[in-house]
Amino acid sequence: MVLAKLAPHLLSWAGIVLAMGRGFSGRRSVVAAGAIVGFPLGVAGACLLSRAYPGDFSFAIIRDIVGGSFLLLWGGAVAAIYSSTVREFPRSWGERLANSPFCAGAVALSSGMIAGAISACRLVGTYNTLPPFLLLALAASILALAALAVERALAASFPVSHSGLMASVVALLLFSASSIIRLDLFSPLTMKLMKFSHDFVHQFFESMLIPDHLFIRTYLWGYIGLLFGNGVGFWGALILWFTPAVLVALAIQWERLPSVAHIRQGAQRRRLLATGIRARRFRLVIPVLAMVVLAAAVYRSRFPSVEYWDPKPLPISASPSGDIFIPKKGDVDLEDGKLHKYLFKQGGREARFFVLMTPAGKLTVDLDACAICKPDGYGQAEGTVICYYCKTLIPLETVGQPGGCNPIPLPFTEKEDGVHIDGLTLLNMWGTNAQSTARVKGGGK
């Protein structure tokens, strides 16, 4: 269950380790150590971060780090294209650095940390106990070792260049991040670009909105108007998104072939050239795969997978006076429009309820049961909640109103900082409504 949720992240992590093992062949042990240390560190870091700054802030930090790696890829891609086309590029020190064990370890460690943090973000909020996170770290370590074993078995004629390694690692990280809505980078990029193009037009062209301006003729406005089009953000972001990988591929394509001018015999010369070309084609495979992964990331960002939001009930207890208090911005953000389930136990009696912000912006507290069905509870789908027992869909707008198969509303008081519920009322209402058929445990289905 946990692992199924994490599958895209773990898969991309295996891909990252595979690529790193290939890219730093000869330094496998360093890579393995860096990866296996880095991933759990990342997981722990993300957990601590989300503890310290609940809410969106910790996600924003991780997203910015992923974004930073994307910028780094841009830099690497530009450097790669520069070095493959310009002869006087001082490559020696850069190459020495890239070949050092320090570099291999640092890359493995940092990408492990980022990948770990991203994967942990998937679990933060849903799970609050340690085991899922330990499972994640364990699975990642096993996968890393497995990926390195697979890498060893691959044919030697399949090299990964440094720029290709960078492209593939960053692409896989972006893919991993794109399946978590709050870490997704492509949509913000689209938005930023849209805003930028609007601002740009305002800043630059407004001053020129003079009839018969010297340079800006009226018909030009037809073209400037294009910058306001709806597609600008999307297409522009696509260009920014794919350019580094394309640059890396071009850099490899433009790499100079081995010098053959000194070989007099035509056949030998051509054979050498053919070998060079074949090797270059093999090196191109990785950047092309990176582009495919990037495309997958865009797809996931555009069409996030709709799934039932099926939260585990969080245990909650009342104060001595019998008052249950749930803070609005605590471990969970009550106002995020999602269904938050709680399990309340007192004196051998228990009751399940949930808090939800309706699309109208009103908080509502309801029993996790309706007046007639067995209390199997509710899940949330797009625009509706669904009763697990009779599979009836209930529009989100009507949650909080009594009747039908709607969840039974609970009286509550909403304060500035949170929601107060009376524990005894809750237990009594559960008792009368959810009847003796109640199977409280486990949160339904």
Next chain:
Amino acid sequence: MLFRILKNSFLKRPKAVFLVFLSITMGAAVATAFLGIAGEVSHKMALELRSYGANILLEPSALEGGGFLREEDLPKIKTVFWKYNITGFTPYLFGVAEFSANGKHERGIVSGTWFNKELVVPGEESTVQGIKVIAPWWDVQGGWPQAADDAVIGAALAKRLGLSVGGQVEATVRGTGQRFRVAGIVTTGGYEEEQVFAPLVTVQSLLRQQGKVSRVLVSALTVPMDAFGRKDPATMSKDEYEKWYCTAYVTSVAKNVEEVMAGSRAKPIWQIASAEGALLKKLNSVMLLLTILALGASATAVSTSLMASMAERSPEIALMKAVGADRFQITAIFVGETLIISLCGGVIGYLLGDQLAELISRTVFNSTIASPLWLFPTAIVSAFVVAVAGSVAPLRRALRIEPVRVLKG
């Protein structure tokens, strides 16, 4: 060099290349057309299943009420047990009228209805009801009626009367006349295109049927009917009955609504819809089968024509082998050729198939379809599949050619 070889070999044998191209194009076109229609049909079905459309029809039961329902009962629909699952409803009042506009006369149906009416029910939150809510797929050119004498006119009727948005149409019923301004023209692909839709109040006074309604269409969020829902409640155990009772099957919602509307009989439309659905499903599988057959036929055609050209080409393949081409290089030349042809065939086939789909859906289904974006890759992929499937046998034969036998002397 590969491209030089391919180019020259194309130019050398235009007839064979054209034959292959033709069969691939046909295959891609047929696949595009059939899959497009099938996809669109199931899309429409899915819309229905998601209960966007009306799924309960309220009609006067023939015995009482003189064949009409009472308009004043309508708000009660929002007070029933399943009220939250009823996402919308619309009343209709039908009458036959003589329409005249621009000197042309037509006999047709005038329906009074709600378009976008705010309904206030005491004790409940106010909601918006009407056609706009329960029939979001209506394609209205122009706008929705605002004033009491605004109307929406069906596209087919508008065409016959030569009406356009902003025009005037006169409706006459038993000597009473009413002039409507055409606010919008609606295209639905159904019987709606033959009617004039006007605000309920106006039509009531035109037909002299104040406060009356001939039918109500209700749209409810329901659970798809399954075997359990069709069971007779009388035979159920206590647990089962409880579950049946609290499940929003269309039958239970219909029963619910019927109880509050005096003199009404509620018919779940699913009875019609599911029969239709079964038919469409059958149609879909026939389409799929036809597509596969068509693709298979064109793959066979590709295979035959490639085989035929193989006899003519075997000396050149033998020569290439003698000069040192290995199997990979021979395959590259062959597959390269068919892939280029199939790319062209896929694009042309898509364009043709799109037209074909439109033609079929217009003549057979009497509705227009918007070609979905995924059809293009489908066309290209089916062209590739045809090409690859068709070139397997010829390629195997090409790889088996022995230079010694062919290059005697």
Next chain:
Amino acid sequence: MSTTIIETGGLTRNYGDICALKPLDLKVPEGEWLSVMGHSGSGKSTLLNLLGGLDRPSNGSLRVGGEDMQGLTEDGLARFRREFVGIIFQQHHLIPYLTAVENVMMAQYFHSVPDEAEARLALERVGLGHRLKNRPSELSGGEQQRVCIARAIINSPKLLLGDEPTGNLDHKSTLMVMELLKELRAEERFTIVMVTHNPEVAAWGDRTIYLDDGILVREERTRS
């Protein structure tokens, strides 16, 4: 004496019941020009096909350039053909829809990468610098055979095989082709094995062997 490039031991080739080549033992030193004579059906073409890697022996050992031909896969044979041998056919066998220079480039393409400048040079070397862009149908028999020679030598083979290369040519063209081969051999130092039934052509070689009904019946050295 230089190293041996071709060495056969008990080499046979059967087509069903017909034995095209009876057990044959033959050694060809590197750089030799060997002529193979015999009337049609004597097994000389079979021998040539075996040497060129176009056919596999039924029995016996065959080593060409240190490579055991029995042990090569089909793709291995293809590699051997493109890297080690050049073949000149009696019927030329040029691709009709490609120009002279493209026909030569095709051999380069299968070998490694095409190089048009080099292909032009090769055609100029065989005296066809003025007919680069002509298709085979626009060339005379002698010219076609020279394109064929250019194609055969473009990948610097160690072994050049000729299957009656002058069989379809008139006397003058034959002389021209033979002269050309002699010149090229002097420069490139490849070994030639040439099948012919024309004693005059056979006399260009260093040594001539006579096959009859798949058996080596006689061999003689040509006095230079």
